Amino acid sequence: MNNEKTKGIITRLLSAAGITVNGNNPWDIHVYNEDFYSRALYEGSLGLGESYMEGYWDSLRLDEFFYKILRSNLDKSVRRSLRLKMDILLARVFNFQRPARATRNGQRHYDAGNDLFQNMLDKRLTYTCAFWDNATTLDEAQENKLDLSCRKLQLKPGMHVLDIGCGWGSFAKFAAEKYGVTVTGVTISKEQVALGQQLCAGLPVTLRLQDYRQLNEKFDAIVSLGMFEHVGPHNYSEYMKVAARCLKDNGLFLLHTIGGNETVAFTDQWLNKYIFPGAVIPTIRQIGQAIEGVFVMEHWENFSVNYDKTLMAWYENITANWDKLKNRYDQTFFRMWKYYLLSCAASFRARHSQLWQIVLSKNGLPGGYHVAASRENSGLTYVNAIKP
Structure with missing residues (x-):
């Protein structure tokens, strides 16, 4: 033509x-x-x-x-190009998130450079969707999300919490400081562990360089914020079984993940090549199949429109701070990163992408599940959520 x-x-x-x-x-x-x-x-x-x-x-x-x-x-x-059709076929047949490859995939993005993320994210380095209700700044919105996550887990002083995909330890540090818990976090990013250990120094927080499949310890509660997107459909069932293996019988598991409206075997080609290699966005059906017979779904909340605002805040930060980064990252990288942030913001704005927080228990909580209204309030109520 x-x-x-x-x-x-x-x-x-x-x-x-x-x-x-x-x-x-x-x-x-x-x-x-x-x-x-x-x-x-x-x-x-x-x-x-x-x-x-x-x-x-x-x-x-x-x-x-x-x-x-x-x-x-x-x-x-x-x-669809012939190459994309071949990629989709291969993704359906092969497990692109097996341990060795998952480590390489994760390190390609999260080890890009701590300076990049320090100039883009909030002060706590929280690389997941913020919660903007009653917040005017990114720092406030991310603290809202971390606090809401702790309340959903019903954390109490003295509990031991597992953080699967802990990043730089933002949740671990917050939960240890505000809720008096001990946290063990695992990630496959060397850069995240190195900086996270510094940020969490002096707190009852341990961050480990470890694949989630190697976990075999018991915890009072488990949280996973923005990591499930890297697990891959071939591993959803194993992931849930690992979480169940590590959760005490009366504990809660909070899964925070981007979600898709349609099941796909392969992510967007450009995002897969340049931003999140091997990542796949799960759907309600896929998550439901993975938890069947393993967990009881206690609570499911969608606050995807918050991710649009979060990504735009990250874009504003990276643009404002580019002079601090341009000696290390070239103009092509800058255009790539802008394209990533703005195209993803548009996907949430258009409601093509969702953001879910799902609370799971092993046996179903007697009397039902409730979210505490605030850290200071002992009363129990639902917060911007759909009652199960």
């Missing part, structure tokens, strides 16, 4: 989503290299993302550009 026909197809597709090529609206696209059209048509999301990184095109409001594409389901109109 010649360039003019390719250009015409892409132009018409974008127009159907309310986007004009070289238009005047902030969400319109401006094309600087005509090869963009064939890259976008024949290579799909991978070609779209790579051509952006290479400066072939731009948009003043990349988040709104993607929002319009997703709300119009334009992404489903572009043909």
